[in-house]
Amino acid sequence: MKNLYEYSDRLNAPLVAFNYTATNENFPVLPHWHYFFEILHILEGDVEATCGNYVYILRPGDIIIFFPQLIHSINKLKDNKNSRHGLDKSKSAFTASKENQMLNPKYDLKHNSIMPVPEKKLIMEQYNIKYQIIKFDMNFLNINTCYKARFLKIFQLAYNKNPEYIYFSSEMLKDISIYNIFNTCIKEMENRNYGYDIVVCSHISALLSYFARNWIGRGLDIDEAIRISDNKSSEFAGITEYIDKHYNEPIKISSLAGMCGMSYSNFAKLFKQTYHQSCKEYIEFTRLNKAEDLLLMTNLDLTTISSETGFADCSHLIRTFKKWKGVTPGQWRNKNEK
Numbered sequence: 001m002k003n004l005y006e007y008s009d010r011l012n013a014p015l016v017a018f019n020y021t022a023t024n025e026n027f028p029v030l031p032h033w034h035y036f037f038e039i040l041h042i043l044e045g046d047v048e049a050t051c052g053n054y055v056y057i058l059r060p061g062d063i064i065i066f067f068p069q070l071i072h073s074i075n076k077l078k079d080n081k082n083s084r085h086g087l088d089k090s091k092s093a094f095t096a097s098k099e100n101q102m103l104n105p106k107y108d109l110k111h112n113s114i115m116p117v118p119e120k121k122l123i124m125e126q127y128n129i130k131y132q133i134i135k136f137d138m139n140f141l142n143i144n145t146c147y148k149a150r151f152l153k154i155f156q157l158a159y160n161k162n163p164e165y166i167y168f169s170s171e172m173l174k175d176i177s178i179y180n181i182f183n184t185c186i187k188e189m190e191n192r193n194y195g196y197d198i199v200v201c202s203h204i205s206a207l208l209s210y211f212a213r214n215w216i217g218r219g220l221d222i223d224e225a226i227r228i229s230d231n232k233s234s235e236f237a238g239i240t241e242y243i244d245k246h247y248n249e250p251i252k253i254s255s256l257a258g259m260c261g262m263s264y265s266n267f268a269k270l271f272k273q274t275y276h277q278s279c280k281e282y283i284e285f286t287r288l289n290k291a292e293d294l295l296l297m298t299n300l301d302l303t304t305i306s307s308e309t310g311f312a313d314c315s316h317l318i319r320t321f322k323k324w325k326g327v328t329p330g331q332w333r334n335k336n337e338k
Helices: 145-161 178-191 196-217 222-227 231-246 253-259 264-275 279-297 302-308 314-325 329-337
Strands: 015-021 029-032 037-044 047-051 054-058 063-066 072-076 105-108 113-118 130-136
Touching (some): 047 063, 054 063, 178 196, 253 264, 302 329, 314 329
Antiparallel strands (some): 037 063, 047 072
16 A cells, blocks of 8 residues: 555645646546545546545536545546446446556655656547545644544544445535635635635535535434544544644653553554654644744744744754755745745
């Protein structure tokens, strides 16, 4: 599975929204996985998508949701003889993607991962396929930590109970302005005016709520999603909230482990399994986001900002900022002020 991993910059780009037009250079999208949620909305063309071992047929106006760490792919629909939509029970992902096994994905040397598009294609094809994409790190959404965990459990339960749940036809979406939601998110990400991330997160949260309500209406027992969570995972529900509240104070991972009644090694392992990043990375992620706000919205110097955001000193802030952002805080401030 590691050789199908697509790197996502979860610190600098935890939210992504864009229009995608299929060309010979970027299509088909080969089997891959990542740590983001991904919602795909078809605008033009007929698409065959895979997720896990399942195959889905999507027409214009349809949506499919790809969960974190599930292998998925996107290709044009070859057999277009009838008007069927949704889960194609006559196929499996293995047989559907057999043709793509002849294609090698591009390799991302920098991140030791793949870019899930063909390295080269011998046959030039014409595609009339366009779709919109929203990708996001669930940890970045500005909603209560308990709701983040609850959404994850509900989505996992829905997919396990009925793999058809991750597909929504245009008819099922008639009561929601799905194109406008995607278009707004895409424009907000392009313009990046003040509060753009809040606007995008609110639209994503509304979509997640819509999906969950739809599943409940179709018989999904969400109480089961809460009951099936194991005790150790539920103990983490308050850990990220604690970090969010105490990011500007010294935080020892061993102390967090003690709060959960766990050893350091077990805590570190379970944290990464639950949140797809180490606890240290999550703390740095939180502090850097707070530092960005102060850099952009205030005239505070770096020494004050480092103190306000939990870094040991100014040098620690600069070193960490450059490691993740590739530039110093001062350079980042100058660029974004302009």
